[in-house]
Amino acid sequence: MREVVIASGVRTPIGKLGGALKGVLVEHLASQVLQEAIERAGISPVAIDEVIIGHGKQSADTPNLARVASLYAELPLEISAYTVHRQCGSGMQAVISATQSIRLGDSDIVVAAGAESMSTAPFYLRQARYGFGSGNGEILDPNTESQPKSQPVEKYGRITMGLTAENLADKYGITRHEQDEFALDSQNKALAAIAAGRFVAEITPVVVKAGKKVMEFSVDEFPKASSLEILSGLKPAFKKEGSVTAGNSSGRNDGAAALVLMERQKAEELGIKSLARIVSYASAGVPPEIMGIGPVPATKKALQLAGLTINDIDLFELNEAFAAQSLAVIRELGIDRSKLNVNGGAIALGHPIGCTGARLLVSL
Numbered sequence: 001m002r003e004v005v006i007a008s009g010v011r012t013p014i015g016k017l018g019g020a021l022k023g024v025l026v027e028h029l030a031s032q033v034l035q036e037a038i039e040r041a042g043i044s045p046v047a048i049d050e051v052i053i054g055h056g057k058q059s060a061d062t063p064n065l066a067r068v069a070s071l072y073a074e075l076p077l078e079i080s081a082y083t084v085h086r087q088c089g090s091g092m093q094a095v096i097s098a099t100q101s102i103r104l105g106d107s108d109i110v111v112a113a114g115a116e117s118m119s120t121a122p123f124y125l126r127q128a129r130y131g132f133g134s135g136n137g138e139i140l141d142p143n144t145e146s147q148p149k150s151q152p153v154e155k156y157g158r159i160t161m162g163l164t165a166e167n168l169a170d171k172y173g174i175t176r177h178e179q180d181e182f183a184l185d186s187q188n189k190a191l192a193a194i195a196a197g198r199f200v201a202e203i204t205p206v207v208v209k210a211g212k213k214v215m216e217f218s219v220d221e222f223p224k225a226s227s228l229e230i231l232s233g234l235k236p237a238f239k240k241e242g243s244v245t246a247g248n249s250s251g252r253n254d255g256a257a258a259l260v261l262m263e264r265q266k267a268e269e270l271g272i273k274s275l276a277r278i279v280s281y282a283s284a285g286v287p288p289e290i291m292g293i294g295p296v297p298a299t300k301k302a303l304q305l306a307g308l309t310i311n312d313i314d315l316f317e318l319n320e321a322f323a324a325q326s327l328a329v330i331r332e333l334g335i336d337r338s339k340l341n342v343n344g345g346a347i348a349l350g351h352p353i354g355c356t357g358a359r360l361l362v363s364l
Contacts, residue, residue: 003264005233005274008040009362010204011257013220014350015119017143020208020217021254022119026055027062028207030069030115033258036204037111038075041260044274049107051081054098054114055092057121057355058083065115085117085354087150088319089283090114091257092357096281098261107213108266113258114358118143120144120254143252151288160176162238162249164291165322169243171290172328176243179323180231184247186320189343190223200342202362222251222350253350258359280305294324296332310334317360320345 010033018328021029021105029054037314053066061303062068074332086093091114097349098110121142148158168174205218236242237249260285260296267274282301286294303309318340320326324344330337343363 002103002105004099004278005262005264005268006276006278006361007043007260007262007272007275008037009039009202009257009259010036010273011202011355011359011362012206012255013199013203013217014222014352014359015217015254015353016222016350017119017252017254019119019221021117021206021255023207023209024117024193025120025256026057026064026115026254027068027072028064028257029117029254029256030055030065030123030258031072032204032206033113033115034069034073034075035254036109037113037258037260041262043109043260043270045079046076047270048079048109048111050073050098050101050110051079052084052094052101052110052112052356053081054084054086054092054354056085056087056090056116057086057118057146059122059142062123066113067113067114079149086357088321088351088353089357090290090354091359092219092361093277093283095259095261095361096141096283096320099281102261102263108263110261111258112358113256114352114355115256116352116354116356117254118252118352150291156288159289161291161321162244164289165244165249165324166239166242167290168292168322169324169326172324172331174243174324174327176232177228178327179243179245179248180228182323183231183329184228185225186323186341186344187223187226188344189342190226190348191218193343194219194223195311199363210342219237220349222253222292223344223348225307229347244322244324250321250349250351252348252350254350255350255355255359257355257362259358259361278297292321293328293332295319295329299333314339315342315364316340317364318345319351319360321351321354322346323347 094112098112234245284297
């Protein structure tokens with residue numbers, strides 16, 4: 001089987017909802033990381049076979065983000081591009097799809113990326129096409145409306161992502177204190193990583209407007225100093241007597257990340273030193289009401305395909321959608337927490353839906 005290597009990886013700093021990146025459209029975030037990843041790989045754009053981008057909050061404003069971003073990045077018109085959607089795993093799916101294309105021999109070089117601008121996701125109006133008639137209309141926010149609609153509502157009811165975390169907390173006996181401790185640890189690790197400059201090499205700064213000024217945005221803005229006292233004082237966000245709060249959950253954010261994947265022999269021919277080799281990948285389905293436990297069967301499957309065990313792994317990057325969800329995954333897999341998200345995770349850094357899967361790999 002053809003081997004796939006990663007030649008480069010880069011990301012933007014992550015912005016908070018309505019923050020530094022609120023005026024930057026998703027296609028521009030994506031085009032910047034495409035250009036930067038290609039430049040860092042040291043390849044000519046004409047050598048690229050395909051571009052694949054994961055995007056969660058898709059809309060008619062940017063149909064097929066991958067193609068639009070490729071054109072903004074001034075890549076050759078002949079390069080095909082397509083966009084994938086797998087909710088929070090969209091960026092990771094882009095990498096999986098790129099890997100499959102290379103392994104099959106359809107491509108030698110693919111740029112895989114993930115991008116999201118939750119700040120600019122357009123609101124929408126149901127029933128507006130044919131008129132509301134009398135009565136009230138409703139403006140819907142895609143950042144919240146999609147949460148209870150990730151499963152057939154008629155069959156499963158309205159299950160928000162926060163409620164799935166509450167379900168996992170109940171199932172695994174995860175306390176509020178444990179969740180707050182985990183969240184604080186994520187914040188502290190992220191702040192320490194920023195202070196030590198550990199993210200500098202993986203970030204490409206974004207030029208943004210701040211009022212009349214133009215500035216370079218280069219540092220993740222979502223991490224914040226906190227304490228157990230502050231976190232324990234927050235009210236449950238999804239269930240009256242619950243334990244999941246805004247403080248022990250990931251945020252709504254903006255950002256993009258990209259990686260250049262290559263067939264190993266092609267990389268050697270071009271004299272490119274690879275950063276990593278993709279050994280295996282896997283995905284798995286779980287009941288919608290506990291969606292956050294999905295990494296457990298997927299990880300087990302990926303380890304089996306690679307002929308490895310959990311103890312063979314030195315570092316883990318897990319999407320911290322919620323502290324409760326993360327702790328459930330850690331317990332089920334038996335992960336040594338000293339190896340997990342060593343520079344903080346999504347609770348601190350933020351979770352730009354389509355970007356995160358690619359961002360995890362860039363940071364790793």
